[in-house]
Amino acid sequence: MIEFESVSKTYPGGTAAVSEFSLTVPSHRTVALVGSSGSGKTTLLRMVNRMVDPTSGRVLIDDEDVRTRNAVELRRSIGYVLQQGGLLPHRTVVDNIATVPVLNGTPRRTARTAALEMLERVGLDPAVARRYPGQLSGGQQQRVGVARALASNPNILLMDEPFGAVDPIVRRELQEELLRLQSELDKTIVFVTHDVDEAFRLGDEVVVLREGGEVAQRGKPTEILAKPADDFVRDFIGADRADHVLTTVKVDGRTIAVDGDGRPVGVLSP
Numbered sequence: 001m002i003e004f005e006s007v008s009k010t011y012p013g014g015t016a017a018v019s020e021f022s023l024t025v026p027s028h029r030t031v032a033l034v035g036s037s038g039s040g041k042t043t044l045l046r047m048v049n050r051m052v053d054p055t056s057g058r059v060l061i062d063d064e065d066v067r068t069r070n071a072v073e074l075r076r077s078i079g080y081v082l083q084q085g086g087l088l089p090h091r092t093v094v095d096n097i098a099t100v101p102v103l104n105g106t107p108r109r110t111a112r113t114a115a116l117e118m119l120e121r122v123g124l125d126p127a128v129a130r131r132y133p134g135q136l137s138g139g140q141q142q143r144v145g146v147a148r149a150l151a152s153n154p155n156i157l158l159m160d161e162p163f164g165a166v167d168p169i170v171r172r173e174l175q176e177e178l179l180r181l182q183s184e185l186d187k188t189i190v191f192v193t194h195d196v197d198e199a200f201r202l203g204d205e206v207v208v209l210r211e212g213g214e215v216a217q218r219g220k221p222t223e224i225l226a227k228p229a230d231d232f233v234r235d236f237i238g239a240d241r242a243d244h245v246l247t248t249v250k251v252d253g254r255t256i257a258v259d260g261d262g263r264p265v266g267v268l269s270p
């Protein structure tokens with residue numbers, strides 16, 4: 001369990017990125033932080049692994065203040081996936097994945113064998129193991145980024161816009177893959193995105209942030225869609241957008257969902 005206890009962060013230049021933010025992320029759940037650029041999402045995420053220390057307030061992992069932990073050890077015990085994969089360009093895929101386990105003391109050979117298994121687990125052909133990150137597609141790089149974050153078997157996975165740099169089709173595939181992995185691995189995930197559809201698809205709970213890291217609304221995706229807290233949330237989630245308002249029509253005995261422009265989006269199961 002991760003707890004943000006009334007955390008604030010003011011950067012040296014004077015920017016108040018986050019103020020008095022509190023949130024509990026239950027174990028084995030995915031919480032998506034969603035908000036526009038500059039709403040403090042990355043700052044909050046980095047407080048968990050101490051890449052950023054709050055100006056005030058505390059972050060606890062399983063009741064322990066992260067500030068009492070050694071920052072390097074803490075970071076190695078938490079999986080972290082970045083938008084650009086954050087892979088080391090001069091190391092092969094297998095060595096990228098094995099890096100943290102080796103730093104944690106796993107023998108290199110064992111770490112490499114485990115890395116190959118992890119590659120398969122994230123849906124990659126082990127044949128890519130010997131390639132360098134620059135020889136992979138964007139989607140493959142992101143899969144390697146996920147494999148690397150999972151390699152030391154962390155309880156917590158922090159994901160910062162991990163699928164932001166790939167095209168919509170690959171993005172959808174990666175989202176499905178993450179849902180599948182999560183159903184097997186049961187991690188505690190904090191997922192940062194500015195894409196509300198992604199947040200709704202992946203988050204057990206979604207936190208909508210406005211500027212200054214202020215919570216506009218939190219809840220299950222269905223709750224937020226059903227009852228946006230205010231105009232900001234309504235605008236942000238696009239609840240008024242034609243393509244989000246669905247109606248149904250009957251065609252040949254089946255119920256078809258159509259969007260506000262009359263385009264079919266799916267069939268309702270009987």
Ligand SMILES: Nc1ncnc2c1ncn2[C@@H]1O[C@H](COP(=O)(O)OP(=O)(O)OP(=O)(O)O)[C@@H](O)[C@H]1O
Pocket residue numbers: 011012013015016017035036037038039040041042043044194
């Ligand atoms: N190291 C820093 N020094 C000074 N200001 C910073 C620093 N990091 C972030 N900020 C500022 O804090 C605010 C929040 O930034 P943060 O990166 O947390 O937002 P974000 O919601 O993740 O944005 P994005 O979606 O663009 O990544 C912004 O105004 C940003 O300019």
